[in-house]
Every structure is written in C-alpha cells, then in structure tokens.
Amino acid sequence: MAKSRVIPTKPDDWEELQRIDIERQDRILSDENAKAYFDGLHESNDWTKFLSLVKQQDWYPFHETSNVQNVTIPVLYIVGEEKQHEVFGAVQYKKRVSDIHIAVIPFASHLVHDNQPGIYTNFLEMFLQKNKIT
Template sequence: MILHTEITGEGHPLVLIHSGGMSGASEYEEQRDFFAAKGFQVIRPDLRGHGKSVGPIEDYFVQCTEDIMDTLEHLDVETCHLAGVSLGGIGALLFAKKYPHKVKTVTFSGVFPEKPEIWEELTQQEAAHHEDLFKREEVIEYMNQLHGENDWRAMLASWHQENFYPFEETGAVEELSIPAMCLVGGESSLEFEAAGCYRKRNEAIQISVIPFAGHLVHRDQPRLYSETLYVFLQQHQ
C-alpha cells in the first residue's frame, strides 16, 4: 500500500513517521522546516489508518513495514534516514530491521524493548483518556477532519487489544547493524530505563536524553530534538 506523503525540500531523503492518532501533515512541522533548510528532502507519510492513508488495521506493524517499503519504492528512494516517535518509532525500528539496505540511519523515540511491569495500568489509563476524548465535540471534529475516511475510533481502540504491542520485535535489536539512535525525554522514567535496556542489548545504539521532555520529545523540545538528530545524521551522511 502506497502511503499518502507530504514532501518538503531537496536533498537526501529523511523520512519522519508520526505518532499514533496524528498524521504526516500534523506532526514534525518544526523538524520539516529545520531539515529542509539543511538540505534534506523531508518525507512525512500518513501511516495506514491515519490521515489520508486509508487501509485495514489488522496485523498493523506487519502491514506498516510493507507500506513504508511500497512508499519508498514508489518515490524512487534508494536509501533514507528514518526517524519516528511512539507508534511511528515502532514502525521505523521494525522497518530498519527488515530492510536495512534501505536505511542509512534509524532514530526512534517512545519505544519499549520489553513490557513494563505497569503496562496493563498504562493501557487502562490510555483507554480511559480516549473515552474522555470521544465526549469532546471539538476533538471529534478535529479527528474527523484529520483522518477523513478512516475509522479513527476503531484505530484507537485497537491499541488496547492484548498483544498489539510487538515487544518481541522491538526488543530484538542485538543484530541491528545500521547506525541507530534512541532519543528519549528525560522526564519519562520508563522510557529512560528503556533506553538503557537498548544500549545493553546493542552497544552500537546511541542514546540521547533530551531534558524537560516526555514521551513526545519532538514536540516538547523541538529545537533540541532537531539539533540532536542533525548531529547524528551528519556523522553518517
């Protein structure tokens, strides 16, 4: 499936993959401008079920990986830098593992290599938060406009199903050989621990902690995120 994409700038491709519930056009705006000015072609796809990429959401991450490949081939992208956060971070990491020949570097944020002990509690909290969102007309109007023909309610609900999160895949990084960086917000203790776990499993994975940032580090500290990512990319340009 070819994903709808927003493309800005010219140069070596940098693919930025949005978090769950958002879209390519609604995230990474600061990074789009920053990297386009630095001579990159910034590609921001809508993952399936998001924005203008309409498609079934079963076997989500298996499909997601193939969607990214289909899209890169459609755009004639031979190799790219790849970065993603949360849902998009999972997609970026799994794609880099399966198709390393397409990826010069991979950067991921908000991803766990193993299930935290309080995972069920976190999932319940997220589900309750989503239920609250469904009661707010301004949120419903925004999501309807953002996701068009997609059933965003069903998409959000699918995240709470057992075994949705592919811990076996996100944790298996020992053989990851391409340059990789885990960017983590310093205010998220669980993700800070997750970053340390990634480094233990593969010492080649670079770890960067962004202060005064939480799960969505690229939103909380957009300038620091951009500058840190840029330094990393420059090492492998």
C-alpha cells in the same frame, strides 16, 4: 491518546500504563471538539481505529522489539525525560545494541519533537552528520 512507544521489554506496570491510555482515549473519543481537532490533523478517520488497538491485551509487539541484537546500523533513540518507561527502554536497548545513541530531552514527554523541536532537531542533525547520513 495511543502512543508510539518503542520499548524493548514489557514494563512491570504495563497493565497500568495501558489502563491510563484507554481512559485518556475514551475521554478524547467522547469529546466532539477533540474528535474534530484530530479529524483535522488526519486525512481520514482511521486514527480512531488505531486507538481501539490499545484496548487489546497484547497489542504491543514486544516479541519484535525485544529482538534487537541483529541491528547493524547506527540507531538514534530520542526520548523525553518525563516518560520514565521510555527512558528505561532506551537503557535496555543500549545493553543490546552496540551502535546506539541515546538522547534524553529535558522538559519533554512522549512527543519530543513537538515539546522541544529545537533540541530534537539539533540531536537529529548531529546524528545524521556524524554517521554521514544524507
């Protein structure tokens, strides 16, 4: 399924990652049970249109995500350890943004909040308290 990756620069294996995503999405779209499940999670069937975006060659806005030097607020970047390119993306942001906090969550993939909800919530609460964000 399409993922909401937030990475600053295009990984060397981007085309392979995109190919894998497209194959997974095609399997979901051809499985009536899977489609019914995702239809139940969303208010409309627009989620299928989102999947079609990934099939476009330059769908990801690297031109926007690479320009993070002007970020002046505290940033929390939470990533699951199983997604190496997202961990790498966090490191790339750390090089460019001075006030960034990175949390690499063990035993988690892209959906960190779903894979490890307790750890995710703890990191988020600490970040909000430390930065007095309410």
